[in-house]
Amino acid sequence: xxxxxxxxxxxxxxxxxxxxxxxxxxxxxxxxxxxxxxxxxxxxxxxxxxxxxxxxxxxxxxxxxxxxxxxxxxxxxxxxxxxxxxxxxxxxxxxxxxxxxxxxxxxxxxxxxxxxxxxxxxxxxxxxxxxxxxxxxxxxxxxxxxxxxxxxxxxxxxxxxxxxxxxxxxxxxxxxxxxxxxxxxxxxxxxxxxxxxxxxxxxxxxxxxxxxxxxxxxxxxxxxxxxxxxxxxxxxxxxxxxxxxxxxxxxxxxxxxxxxxxxxxxxxxxxxxxxxxxxxxxxxxxxxxxxxxxxxxxxxxxxxxxxxxxxxxxxxxxxxxxxxxxxxxxxxxxxxxxxxxxxxxxxxxxxxxxxxxxxxxxxxxxxxxxxxxxxxxxxxxxxxxxxxxxxxxxxxxxxxxxxxxxxxxxxxxxxxxxxxxxxxxxxxxxxxxxxxxxxxxxxxxxxxxxxxxxxxxxxxxxxxxxxxxxxxxxxxxxxxxxxxxxxxxxxxxxxxxxxxxxxxxxxxxxxxxxxxxxxxxxxxxxxxxxxxxxxxxxxxxxxxxxxxxxxxxxxxxxxxxxxxxxxxxxxxxxxxxxxxxxxxxxxxxxxxxxxxxxxxxxxxxxx
Amino acid sequence: xxxxxxxxxxxxxxxxxxxxxxxxxxxxxxxxxxxxxxxxxxxxxxxxxxxxxxxxxxxxxxxxxxxxxxxxxxxxxxxxxxxxxxxxxxxxxxxxxxxxxxxxxxxxxxxxxxxxxxxxxxxxxxxxxxxxxxxxxxxxxxxxxxxxxxxxxxxxxxxxxxxxxxxxxxxxxxxxxxxxxxxxxxxxxxxxxxxxxxxxxxxxxxxxxxxxxxxxxxxxxxxxxxxxxxxxxxxxxxxxxxxxxxxxxxxxxxxxxxxxxxxxxxxxxxxxxxxxxxxxxxxxxxxxxxxxxxxxxxxxxxxxxx
Numbered sequence: 001x002x003x004x005x006x007x008x009x010x011x012x013x014x015x016x017x018x019x020x021x022x023x024x025x026x027x028x029x030x031x032x033x034x035x036x037x038x039x040x041x042x043x044x045x046x047x048x049x050x051x052x053x054x055x056x057x058x059x060x061x062x063x064x065x066x067x068x069x070x071x072x073x074x075x076x077x078x079x080x081x082x083x084x085x086x087x088x089x090x091x092x093x094x095x096x097x098x099x100x101x102x103x104x105x106x107x108x109x110x111x112x113x114x115x116x117x118x119x120x121x122x123x124x125x126x127x128x129x130x131x132x133x134x135x136x137x138x139x140x141x142x143x144x145x146x147x148x149x150x151x152x153x154x155x156x157x158x159x160x161x162x163x164x165x166x167x168x169x170x171x172x173x174x175x176x177x178x179x180x181x182x183x184x185x186x187x188x189x190x191x192x193x194x195x196x197x198x199x200x201x202x203x204x205x206x207x208x209x210x211x212x213x214x215x216x217x218x219x220x221x222x223x224x225x226x227x228x229x230x231x232x233x234x235x236x237x238x239x240x241x242x243x244x245x246x247x248x249x250x251x252x253x254x255x256x257x258x259x260x261x262x263x264x265x266x267x268x269x270x271x272x273x274x275x276x277x278x279x280x281x282x283x284x285x286x287x288x289x290x291x292x293x294x295x296x297x298x299x300x301x302x303x304x305x306x307x308x309x310x311x312x313x314x315x316x317x318x319x320x321x322x323x324x325x326x327x328x329x330x331x332x333x334x335x336x337x338x339x340x341x342x343x344x345x346x347x348x349x350x351x352x353x354x355x356x357x358x359x360x361x362x363x364x365x366x367x368x369x370x371x372x373x374x375x376x377x378x379x380x381x382x383x384x385x386x387x388x389x390x391x392x393x394x395x396x397x398x399x400x401x402x403x404x405x406x407x408x409x410x411x412x413x414x415x416x417x418x419x420x421x422x423x424x425x426x427x428x429x430x431x432x433x434x435x436x437x438x439x440x441x442x443x444x445x446x447x448x449x450x451x452x453x454x455x456x457x458x459x460x461x462x463x464x465x466x467x468x469x470x471x472x473x474x475x476x477x478x479x480x481x482x483x484x485x486x487x488x489x490x491x492x493x494x495x496x497x498x499x500x501x502x503x504x505x506x507x508x509x510x511x512x513x514x515x516x517x518x519x520x521x522x523x524x525x526x527x528x529x530x531x532x533x534x535x536x537x538x539x540x541x542x543x544x545x546x547x548x549x550x551x552x553x554x555x556x557x558x559x560x561x562x563x564x565x566x567x568x569x570x571x572x573x574x575x576x577x578x579x580x581x582x583x584x585x586x587x588x589x590x591x592x593x594x595x596x597x598x599x600x601x602x603x604x605x606x607x
Numbered sequence: 608x609x610x611x612x613x614x615x616x617x618x619x620x621x622x623x624x625x626x627x628x629x630x631x632x633x634x635x636x637x638x639x640x641x642x643x644x645x646x647x648x649x650x651x652x653x654x655x656x657x658x659x660x661x662x663x664x665x666x667x668x669x670x671x672x673x674x675x676x677x678x679x680x681x682x683x684x685x686x687x688x689x690x691x692x693x694x695x696x697x698x699x700x701x702x703x704x705x706x707x708x709x710x711x712x713x714x715x716x717x718x719x720x721x722x723x724x725x726x727x728x729x730x731x732x733x734x735x736x737x738x739x740x741x742x743x744x745x746x747x748x749x750x751x752x753x754x755x756x757x758x759x760x761x762x763x764x765x766x767x768x769x770x771x772x773x774x775x776x777x778x779x780x781x782x783x784x785x786x787x788x789x790x791x792x793x794x795x796x797x798x799x800x801x802x803x804x805x806x807x808x809x810x811x812x813x814x815x816x817x818x819x820x821x822x823x824x825x826x827x828x829x830x831x832x833x834x835x836x837x838x839x840x841x842x843x844x845x846x847x848x849x850x851x852x853x854x855x856x857x858x859x860x861x862x863x864x865x866x867x868x869x870x871x872x873x874x875x876x877x878x879x880x881x882x883x884x885x886x887x888x889x890x891x892x893x894x895x896x897x898x899x900x901x902x903x904x905x906x907x908x909x910x911x912x913x
Contacts, residue, residue, distance in 0.1 A: 012892065012893065012896065015844070015849055015893050015896060016896055016900070018843075018844075018847070018849070019840055019843075019844065019896070019897050019900060020900065022840075022843065024843060024844070024846075024847035024849065041896065041899075041900075045900060094836070095833075095836075095900070095901065096829060096833070097833070097899075097900060097901055097902060097903055098900075100903055101899075101900065343889070344849075344887060344889055344890060345848070347887050348851050348887070351886070356703075359702070359703045359704070360703065363703065363704050377716075379713055379714055379715040379716065379724070380708065380713050380714045382714060382715060382716030382721050383714060383716070383721035385716065386720070386721075393716075
């Protein structure tokens with residue numbers, strides 16, 4: 001359950017408030033912090049208790065009408081002292097510990113103020129300081145000599161009775177406002193930002209809120225960008241400008257500028273193009289980059305640098321590249337912010353998924369063990385000794401490395417994912433870290449197609465524990481699934497030849513809707529190129545998956561798309577897919593796919 | 608057992624049901640080794656309505672599926688039921704690798720020949736026990752298919768290559784499941800239809816106070832109330848997903864009280880039994896905040912108990 005994005009200390013403050021209020025649905029407009037920015041435990045409890053014992057709507061409305069400004073913030077701080085006295089008395093019989101917490105709060109007041117510099121003290125409101133001094137001194141049974149009779153009178157007025165109801169509390173607050181601050185409560189609420197109730201004055205800095213993320217416009221996008229359901233964006237060819245294959249050479253500079261240099265040499269790329277860019281993909285090119293994975297990408301151009309180039313075409317490209325860089329940087333920060341805001345849930349998901357994965361993997365290793373003449377007795381096979389004179393009734397103690405598994409997570413980074421980018425990045429991180437904790441190496445790659453290039457960006461390499469590159473996930477462009485799958489298969493086969501891993505699993509997060517701006521070549525005897533969408537790309541992708549399987553790569557899909565594409569995902573991946581309706585289900589879906597893939601691997605090994 | 612009957616009468620459980628349970632006990636008296644397996648649970652299950660539903664279901668020959676979140680007393684109820692009906696108890700803990708041989712039994716070599724070594728479900732069915740299928744939804748549905756004939760009207764176990772045994776009329780199976788745990792799944796329809804499903808509610812506040820009073824009769828009333836409130840505050844926090852369910856641990860709360868009585872400081876006892884069950888520092892901080900808002904950190908046995 002995700003409610004609102006808070007920073008660490010704000011969330012702790014909210015938890016204190018919710019706990020005291022006994023209601024986790026209340027979105028308190030107040031949070032309390034000490035001047036040193038530590039969470040003020042007691043005053044946050046007071047805020048929560050005010051919601052429990054008084055009419056929270058009317059109290060909130062009062063402070064909203066009060067508005068903001070130095071004097072009104074001062075008034076606000078004082079009035080909270082009044083409320084404190086009231087709710088303390090109300091709650092004490094139910095919570096005897098409150099008396100001790102109040103005393104600790106009083107001691108904290110003197111401790112913190114003793115540590116403040118003269119300059120810090122000079123920023124304080126004397127009026128509020130006096131009232132706090134009087135209140136907390138009385139709690140500790142100390143005498144105060146240095147305050148005026150007026151301050152003592154106000155302190156008396158701020159001792160709101162525990163017997164009072166909301167009406168009486170509000171009346172007293174209005175009275176103090178009028179007599180002490182010579183203010184009348186305005187009828188209309190003023191605009192007030194969510195505030196933090198401070199020890200001596202309301203601290204500035206607004207509560208960070210989880211505002212709805214607006215849809216990012218990506219200049220590379222050629223489609224209409226019209227959403228086809230809540231979390232998906234469909235690119236329509238009717239609005240799209242098809243990419244002209246002749247532009248490929250001029251696009252290279254742009255792709256390199258936008259996504260970083262290619263991981264492979266020109267000669268290596270030539271081999272890849274010759275093997276993979278064939279048939280329907282003959283007009284396309286591939287680009288592999290691991291720039292996103294690096295913490296400080298070396299040749300990364302400054303997104304704020306002035307636009308270079310004089311000619312129209314060159315100038316336009318560079319401008320787009322610059323915008324894309326900026327958008328990528330922004331999204332990177334959003335992904336990280338989302339991760340930080342949901343740190344606790346993410347850590348919990350990692351723990352849960354690790355536990356599941358570990359069980360599945362251990363189970364697979366157990367099946368992968370070899371029968372031998374010594375080791376762990378397999379009771380069910382004992383009959384073979386007498387009947388078949390077969391002494392191989394034990395399971396050999398094999399090294400888990402012998403049955404090594406690697407997982408490749410392939411993330412569709414086309415425009416259809418743009419409304420869920422932060423969520424996808426976080427979930428990919430959960431999956432990657434969980435698997436790595438179980439010593440299953442995971443590689444994370446995002447793919448998209450743009451200007452004739454199918455770009456595979458490495459976000460995380462096998463064995464990397466932190467996987468921080470995953471935060472670089474960024475959606476935009478098209479997706480030419482078949483070419484991408486062929487490319488992944490080719491690379492994984494290369495790794496198999498190096499005997500890196502015995503069992504290789506490829507998990508693809510997809511909406512099973514291949515769609516690209518580079519058209520399919522005309523049919524034999526035909527004159528016109530055909531758009532890359534619909535049945536043919538699906539069939540191509542299906543063939544690519546079957547080729548992967550025949551090469552011993554267990555490919556499965558995490559389908560996150562519209563129901564209308566269910567038939568397509570079935571055509572591409574057969575039974576090897578799991579539908580994910582919300583991205584929160586992704587870890588469970590991954591486990592299910594992992595289980596299926598390993599079970600398929602077991603069948604092949606034993607068969 | 609008499610204590611349990613007395614407790615149930617005090618709880619207000621229907622006299623007619625208790626009498627029928629007593630006659631069931633007389634009709635199926637446990638003897639020999641089975642007597643050792645009849646549990647004597649240290650804790651009672653509190654909740655009249657749940658008790659009545661469960662007793663009625665057992666008397667009707669049904670198998671029970673206790674479904675509910677953590678700390679709802681599923682296993683406590685299962686043990687209490689076995690005690691009330693005087694039946695030996697077999698506990699089967701389910702996990703993702705549980706399979707037919709784990710449940711029913713497997714072949715083994717006794718030095719001269721391969722023999723069948725019965726599993727817990729086989730033993731329970733043969734000797735008319737109560738089988739607790741703990742966390743039944745942790746297992747794969749295909750592993751559970753072997754139980755279908757055991758749990759439905761056929762009440763048989765057909766062990767391939769060996770024997771077909773009839774399930775004893777006194778045997779009952781009690782599944783427990785928690786929807787929220789990692790690794791759990793929905794049970795399939797075929798299995799669900801073989802159980803009557805009892806939705807386990809969270810223990811009521813007055814019942815929790817009673818539980819604390821019965822377990823620690825010398826606990827001061829004010830402290831009992833604070834421990835009770837603490838449990839519900841943690842429950843609200845876990846339900847709101849602000850902390851995980853690890854911190855919501857009724858057994859942990861009772862253990863903490865026991866440790867305090869032994870002389871451990873309240874802070875240490877609560878850390879050991881509740882706070883440290885969560886493994887995330889931030890989460891621990893949130894749990895500690897809730898505890899600190901209720902229970903002083905320097906309490907000793909004398910402060911909590913009379």
